[in-house]
Structures are given as C-alpha cells and as structure tokens.
Amino acid sequence: MNERILEIRSLRKEFGGVVAVKDLDLSVDRGSITALIGPNGAGKTTVFHMITGFLRPTRGDITFDGVALQGRPVYTIAEMAIARTFQNVQIFSNMSALENVMVGRHLRSRSGFLGSLLVPPFFRREEKEIRKAAARWLEFVGLGDLARLPAGSLPLGSQRMLEIARALAMEPKMILLDEPASGLNARETVAMGELVREIREMGITVVLVEHDMELVMDISDQVNVINFGSLIARGTPREIQANPEVIAAYLGE
Numbered sequence: 001m002n003e004r005i006l007e008i009r010s011l012r013k014e015f016g017g018v019v020a021v022k023d024l025d026l027s028v029d030r031g032s033i034t035a036l037i038g039p040n041g042a043g044k045t046t047v048f049h050m051i052t053g054f055l056r057p058t059r060g061d062i063t064f065d066g067v068a069l070q071g072r073p074v075y076t077i078a079e080m081a082i083a084r085t086f087q088n089v090q091i092f093s094n095m096s097a098l099e100n101v102m103v104g105r106h107l108r109s110r111s112g113f114l115g116s117l118l119v120p121p122f123f124r125r126e127e128k129e130i131r132k133a134a135a136r137w138l139e140f141v142g143l144g145d146l147a148r149l150p151a152g153s154l155p156l157g158s159q160r161m162l163e164i165a166r167a168l169a170m171e172p173k174m175i176l177l178d179e180p181a182s183g184l185n186a187r188e189t190v191a192m193g194e195l196v197r198e199i200r201e202m203g204i205t206v207v208l209v210e211h212d213m214e215l216v217m218d219i220s221d222q223v224n225v226i227n228f229g230s231l232i233a234r235g236t237p238r239e240i241q242a243n244p245e246v247i248a249a250y251l252g253e
C-alpha cells in the first residue's frame with residue numbers, strides 16, 4: 001500500500017484571468033491529519049473543489065489511492081471514499097439530524113439515495129441498518145441526544161459536527177474539512193480538535209483547511225502553506241511556525 005494516499009502534481013486552476021491555483025504540488029500521508037493554511041484567497045477551497053470533482057482543473061494530476069481523479073464526476077469520487085464538509089455548513093435544515101446522516105449512509109448503500117426514496121419492501125431491512133448506523137455516527141460526534149431535532153434548529157457548532165457525521169457515514173478513507181472551526185467558540189473548537197483526532201485514530205486520513213492556527217498547530221501532523229495558489233512551505237507544525245517565509249506571508253511577526 002502506498003503511504004501517500006493523495007498526490008497532487010502541477011495542479012492549476014484559472015478563472016478567466018485569475019490564477020487561483022498555480023502549479024501546485026501537494027501530498028498527503030495515509031492516516032495523517034494534514035492541514036492546508038494560507039491567507040484568504042490563497043486557493044485552498046479551490047483545491048478541495050478540484051479533489052472532489054466540483055471543479056475541473058485547468059491542468060495537473062490528482063491521484064488518490066493510486067487512481068487518477070481529475071475529470072471524474074463528483075459522485076464517482078464520493079464512491080471512491082472521499083468525503084467532505086463545507087465552509088458554509090450544507091445540511092438539510094428541515095430534516096432531522098438523524099435523517100441528515102442517513103443521507104450520507106445511503107450514498108454507500110446498495111439501493112442508493114433514490115432507492116431510499118422509493119422504499120421497495122426488500123430495501124426496508126437495509127433502511128433499518130442505515131438508521132442504526134446513522135445513529136451510531138451521531139453518537140460518535142456527540143449528538144446522540146439531538147437525533148430527532150430539525151438540523152436547522154441546532155447551534156452552528158452542532159451543525160458542523162452533524163456535517164462531519166454525515167461525511168463519516170459514507171465510510172470514507174479520506175475526509176476533507178473546510179474550516180471546521182469557523183464560527184465556533186473556544187469550547188466547541190476544542191471539541192472539534194478532539195473529534196478530528198478521533199477520526200484519525202479510526203484510520204481515516206484528514207485534510208483540513210483552517211484559519212484557527214492554535215487548532216491547526218495542535219492537531220496536525222503536516223502543515224502545507226499556500227500563498228497565491230502555490231505551496232510555499234511544508235512541514236511539521238513546529239517547522240512551519242519557525243519558517244521565516246511563512247511568518248512573513250501569513251503568520252505575522
């Protein structure tokens with residue numbers, strides 16, 4: 001097994017005249033927590049969009065678990081066991097917390113999400129199993145007691161946890177978290193950090209875009225710093241915090 005689960009080579013994305021991602025090389029070790037940091041507009045979210053197939057690269061290669069991803073549609077990438085969360089939480093507000101997680105689980109099931117809407121009798125047993133598994137994921141992220149509440153009624157911190165539970169229900173090998181601590185208070189941020197570590201303990205690789213430097217430096221194995229669409233540094237949190245170029249570009253004096 002390759003110890004690099006994700007390899008990105010010369011990845012580029014242009015929007016008209018704007019070069020959002022500029023010939024970026026990036027690799028992610030299997031089983032690690034790997035952070036992408038950098039100033040606003042550096043291109044971090046655009047990288048996530050290209051890994052997950054939401055955006056097509058202008059050029060470059062993305063290899064996940066030995067398979068080329070570029071040009072594949074979003075749903076096949078989800079099937080390949082990459083899950084993600086979004087900078088602005090994307091949940092179904094009117095559905096219960098449990099139902100939101102079940103949607104993630106259905107993507108993994110034989111009947112699929114559409115099948116679950118039709119609910120023919122022979123899928124009912126699978127439906128029950130999906131409900132059980134979803135409940136377990138809700139417990140895992142600490143929302144077991146809130147399963148029946150409409151997702152939209154939950155505080156932001158819980159909504160972010162819910163989105164992670166839904167991603168985990170897809171049984172990913174790798175999960176991409178886009179600013180998971182954004183908008184969270186100090187207590188919620190600590191809980192988020194603990195959850196991310198637990199995800200790694202389960203053997204799932206975590207890639208994280210995050211502006212909360214305390215959190216990033218606390219939980220990451222590797223930190224990649226992006227500026228103007230290019231990688232300017234890669235290293236352990238300790239190495240990154242001591243890197244003069246990073247301090248000048250991003251961390252400040």
Ligand SMILES: Nc1ncnc2c1ncn2[C@@H]1O[C@H](COP(=O)(O)OP(=O)(O)OP(=O)(O)O)[C@@H](O)[C@H]1O
Binds near residue numbers: 020038040044
């Ligand atoms: N759909 C788009 N059309 C045109 N320009 C875009 C589009 N998406 C992103 N950009 C531009 O690409 C650049 C990179 O944006 P991106 O959102 O990837 O940055 P980021 O590092 O994630 O920033 P932030 O930390 O603020 O979320 C920015 O200059 C942005 O304005």
